[in-house]
Amino acid sequence: MATKDSHNRKTGIVKLLGDVIDDLKDYTDECLDKARDLEYDLRKAVSDSVSPEEKENEGRTEEEDVRELKRQLSELQGQIAQLSSVLAHAVGKPAPDGGK
Incomplete structure (x- = not known):
């Protein structure tokens, strides 16, 4: 039979694991949002370079x-x-690239 202390410890570990999983979900969502933004920017840059508007040129x-275009590519x-x-x-x- 589990003592009161071991029961609290198990609850603490379960809570800790839950918190870690929740933080990992948040981090993953943030990474996916950044990837989506990057994809949008890349598509827009390519689209603008292929068919630029008359006023821009x-x-x-x-x-x-x-x-x-080289500046945008570098960005x-x-x-x-x-x-x-x-x-x-x-x-x-x-x-x-070595984390640079």
């Missing part, structure tokens, strides 16, 4: 457009690296 040269690569690092940290593995 007025007065800009092709060189300026290329520089802008997206940074976001991907950051997300990879966060996800790798969540599963306890090093990021593909």
Whole structure:
């Protein structure tokens, strides 16, 4: 028969496990939200580069457009690296690029 102390300990462990699982769910949801945002930004950047609006290109040269696309690509690569690092940290593995 379990004593009162061991019964409280079991309840404490169950509560702890429940809290860990809840925190893991929240963290997973946050990672998925960031991935969704990244996917949206990537799709928008690709869409804008393939079919830019007329007003956006007025007065800009092709060189300026290329520089802008390279800047956007660099931003997206940074976001991907950051997300990879966060996800790798969540599963306890090093990021593909060394966590940079």
